[in-house]
Amino acid sequence: MKSHYSDPTGNQTVERRTFCVLVDNEPGVLARIAGLFSGRGYNIESLTVSETEHARHLSRFTIVTSGIPSVLNQIEAQLDRMVPVHKVVNLSTGSTIERELALVKVAQFGPERSEHRMEALRLATAFGAKTVDATLNSFIFELSGPYEDVERFINLMSAIGLVEVSRTGAAAIARGAEGL
Amino acid sequence: MSETKETCTMTGAEMVVRALQDQDVEHIFGYPGGAVLPIYDALFQQNSVEHILVRHEQGAVHAAEGYARSSGKVGVVLVTSGPGATNAVTGLTDALLDSIPLVCFTGQVPTHLIGSDAFQECDTVGITRHCTKHNYLVKKVEDLPRIIHEAFYVARSGRPGPVVIDVPKDVQFASGTYTPPGEIMHKSYRPKTDGDRRQIEAAVDLIARAKRPVFYTGGGIINSGPEAARLLREFAKITGFPVTSTLMGLGAFPANDPQWLGMLGMHGTYEANLAMHDCDVMINLGARFDDRITGRLDAFSPGSKKIHVDIDPSSINKNVKVDIGIVGDCAKVISVMLEVWRERKIQADAGALKTWWGQINEWRKRNSLGYKNSKEIIKPQYAIERLYELTKDRKTYVTTEVGQHQMWAAQHFHFNEPNRWMTSGGLGTMGYGLPAALGVQKAHPDALVIDIAGEASILMNMQEMSTAAQYRLPIKIFILNNEYMGMVRQWQELLHGGRYSQSYSAALPDFVKLADAYHAHGIRCSDPAKLDAAIMEMIDYPGPVIFDCLVAKEENCLPMIPSGKAHNDMLLPDFEGAIGDVIDSRGKQLV
Numbered sequence: 143m144k145s146h147y148s149d150p151t152g153n154q155t156v157e158r159r160t161f162c163v164l165v166d167n168e169p170g171v172l173a174r175i176a177g178l179f180s181g182r183g184y185n186i187e188s189l190t191v192s193e194t195e196h197a198r199h200l201s202r203f204t205i206v207t208s209g210i211p212s213v214l215n216q217i218e219a220q221l222d223r224m225v226p227v228h229k230v231v232n233l234s235t236g237s238t239i240e241r242e243l244a245l246v247k248v249a250q251f252g253p254e255r256s257e258h259r260m261e262a263l264r265l266a267t268a269f270g271a272k273t274v275d276a277t278l279n280s281f282i283f284e285l286s287g288p289y290e291d292v293e294r295f296i297n298l299m300s301a302i303g304l305v306e307v308s309r310t311g312a313a314a315i316a317r318g319a320e321g322l
Numbered sequence: 323m324s325e326t327k328e329t330c331t332m333t334g335a336e337m338v339v340r341a342l343q344d345q346d347v348e349h350i351f352g353y354p355g356g357a358v359l360p361i362y363d364a365l366f367q368q369n370s371v372e373h374i375l376v377r378h379e380q381g382a383v384h385a386a387e388g389y390a391r392s393s394g395k396v397g398v399v400l401v402t403s404g405p406g407a408t409n410a411v412t413g414l415t416d417a418l419l420d421s422i423p424l425v426c427f428t429g430q431v432p433t434h435l436i437g438s439d440a441f442q443e444c445d446t447v448g449i450t451r452h453c454t455k456h457n458y459l460v461k462k463v464e465d466l467p468r469i470i471h472e473a474f475y476v477a478r479s480g481r482p483g484p485v486v487i488d489v490p491k492d493v494q495f496a497s498g499t500y501t502p503p504g505e506i507m508h509k510s511y512r513p514k515t516d517g518d519r520r521q522i523e524a525a526v527d528l529i530a531r532a533k534r535p536v537f538y539t540g541g542g543i544i545n546s547g548p549e550a551a552r553l554l555r556e557f558a559k560i561t562g563f564p565v566t567s568t569l570m571g572l573g574a575f576p577a578n579d580p581q582w583l584g585m586l587g588m589h590g591t592y593e594a595n596l597a598m599h600d601c602d603v604m605i606n607l608g609a610r611f612d613d614r615i616t617g618r619l620d621a622f623s624p625g626s627k628k629i630h631v632d633i634d635p636s637s638i639n640k641n642v643k644v645d646i647g648i649v650g651d652c653a654k655v656i657s658v659m660l661e662v663w664r665e666r667k668i669q670a671d672a673g674a675l676k677t678w679w680g681q682i683n684e685w686r687k688r689n690s691l692g693y694k695n696s697k698e699i700i701k702p703q704y705a706i707e708r709l710y711e712l713t714k715d716r717k718t719y720v721t722t723e724v725g726q727h728q729m730w731a732a733q734h735f736h737f738n739e740p741n742r743w744m745t746s747g748g749l750g751t752m753g754y755g756l757p758a759a760l761g762v763q764k765a766h767p768d769a770l771v772i773d774i775a776g777e778a779s780i781l782m783n784m785q786e787m788s789t790a791a792q793y794r795l796p797i798k799i800f801i802l803n804n805e806y807m808g809m810v811r812q813w814q815e816l817l818h819g820g821r822y823s824q825s826y827s828a829a830l831p832d833f834v835k836l837a838d839a840y841h842a843h844g845i846r847c848s849d850p851a852k853l854d855a856a857i858m859e860m861i862d863y864p865g866p867v868i869f870d871c872l873v874a875k876e877e878n879c880l881p882m883i884p885s886g887k888a889h890n891d892m893l894l895p896d897f898e899g900a901i902g903d904v905i906d907s908r909g910k911q912l913v
């Protein structure tokens with residue numbers, strides 16, 4: 143909680159939370175959502191958006207954010223009161239599948255070239271990454287997985303010859319038969 | 323007009339005017355320019371919507387706010403692109419913070435020029451995204467009627483607020499089919515207005531067992547409408563509980579009722595703030611635990627169970643964690659509370675209440691609104707008291723500027739009805755009161771409308787006196803002239819060793835001559851003995867008046883909860899020490 147005055151919430155710990163927000167896909171809606179976070183001083187860890195229901199022009203945001211619980215509850219309420227927002231769901235309450243996509247370029251395998259090349263391929267197989275491009279001295283791997291897996295994969299690759307990473311934010315969906 | 327296909331085809335500009343008529347809009351406040359000429363042309367050719375030409379777009383928005391808040395209707399504004407839109411921004415932000423329903427049309431450069439830095443182009447939807455409840459850029463004339471009707475719905479539903487519709491000039495010229503407002507449900511925006519029955523029952527249980535209760539009411543009661551104010555009075559009567567209110571809620575509960583504690587908060591009464599601090603059950607109806615109200619949060623009403631009724635779910639648990647949060651419209655929720663109370667034949671705990679009122683009456687004896695009057699010089703508090711006494715039997719509406727005079731007005735002018743008090747609470751906008759008074763007078767032509775002003779604030783939108791003259795709006799500007807930005811001076815005395823940096827109102831205009839220049843009547847008074855007669859002269863004058871009331875220059879506005887202090891740590895008028903020593907270094911960093 144924020145106030146001019148003292149901070150009675152100082153003892154709460156920071157958590158990560160994933161929200162799914164269903165909105166009208168109208169011009170400016172991304173700026174509106176992003177502006178809410180910047181204007182009120184909330185964190186965005188990652189944000190993914192795409193139109194998911196073309197007939198109804200509905201877009202789905204997956205927003206990963208962090209903060210103390212009272213701030214996270216406030217974020218949910220603030221999102222929910224926005225005019226173009228249909229629904230806000232806190233995906234961190236139940237069991238959820240969360241995936242990020244990363245394209246990872248590895249090259250210049252150092253003096254012990256072939257050994258690093260083999261190691262890169264072995265790690266990619268272990269993580270279930272696809273090799274989407276290969277040259278004599280480079281690879282591009284495609285990995286999709288939870289945030290932590292993508293982080294670990296990139297960390298390992300940086301020891302071998304990481305050149306560049308392009309990665310998305312999370313897409314998330316609740317387990318089970320039920321829809322949003 | 324008949325509803326044939328032919329008459330339903332019209333230009334975008336005609337649609338704007340037609341939609342206003344269909345939304346029962348009688349008055350709009352605006353200022354023309356290149357990008358809205360087609361709309362002005364459409365206005366010229368009809369008589370049902372009256373346009374009031376202001377002298378600055380900020381004035382248009384505040385006038386619409388005064389109109390809306392005093393009438394319960396949506397206020398409407400029309401301004402041009404670029405500077406017209408940017409001049410409106412302060413007013414829009416003011417309306418957002420005080421939850422005032424407005425629809426503001428802004429002109430825009432033609433769609434094919436958007437993004438080219440064309441003459442008088444600005445990114446209006448970008449700029450106003452953060453200071454409106456919602457905004458629209460109309461790209462096709464077909465969308466215009468739906469957007470306008472939707473904008474009125476969004477502005478007045480749920481927690482009200484300002485909505486901007488940015489209309490490019492080519493859209494105003496283009497023809498399309500007009501559709502009247504219908505039952506079309508908004509795609510996504512459906513605010514919850516009925517409170518949850520189980521939560522309400524739980525709240526009533528808590529209320530029934532209260533031994534030291536207090537009703538803490540706010541602007542939500544006013545926005546909910548006169549029925550909410552009536553139900554609040556009924557609930558207070560049936561329970562016998564004390565009632566206090568925020569600045570925004572004054573008038574919802576009658577100030578002449580014995581259960582009224584006066585306003586609470588930074589400049590609230592001792593009894594209201596101590597009742598909040600010591601209560602065991604706090605019933606917040608349509609207020610938002612603003613920092614001017616709570617003071618130090620970790621010492622805010624430490625022993626109470628808290629019930630919060632608010633139409634905006636994000637207000638609940640935002641600043642203060644509550645025990646029962648009820649999302650809903652105040653009138654609807656109070657009405658169910660009363661129903662449950664009666665069904666269960668609940669009786670409040672009379673013995674406990676008697677003790678509680680005994681305590682409250684002890685606090686009242688401190689007479690926290692007291693001040694030392696003078697025979698030589700007009701004390702600002704005395705001026706407001708006399709203004710109240712001499713106008714209380716009339717249909718009087720009060721607006722204010724921002725500063726000490728605003729707080730003195732809230733403390734010493736008493737309101738018995740809702741919608742009679744218009745002030746800039748959330749944003750604290752100097753320059754609000756004069757244009758707001760124009761809007762109020764337009765909505766209530768027979769009423770006595772007074773802007774209680776400071777000599778510094780009034781200069782911020784002084785040009786609107788010209789609007790008053792043009793439309794013969796007999797508003798009364800009552801300036802408490804202390805030759806200081808008094809509230810700034812008071813804080814400098816409190817926090818900065820009395821070094822009055824830039825807070826003296828030097829080179830003031832002669833307000834009596836200024837009145838004359840604006841075709842108004844000017845009055846000056848500096849003698850307490852002549853004050854009543856001068857106020858009567860102001861009231862009796864049939865046109866606009868500027869009253870230059872010369873008051874004590876260095877009077878402080880008390881009582882006060884200094885920054886960083888708790889409700890039970892107030893600075894009272896009988897304080898004898900040096901007020902510069904009251905606030906510690908931590909408190910000095912706060913605003």
Ligand SMILES: Cc1ncc(C[n+]2csc(CCOP(=O)(O)OP(=O)(O)O)c2C)c(N)n1
Pocket residue numbers: 723724725726727728750751752753775776777778779780802804806807808809810
């Ligand atoms: C637009 C704007 N600018 C600055 C302020 C800061 N401010 C608050 S009160 C005040 C002084 C107001 O002086 P005056 O109108 O003479 O009223 P007084 O306090 O003397 O009654 C100022 C500068 C404000 N509230 N609004």
Ligand SMILES: [Mg+2]
Pocket residue numbers: 725776777778802803804805806807808
């Ligand atoms: Mg002053």
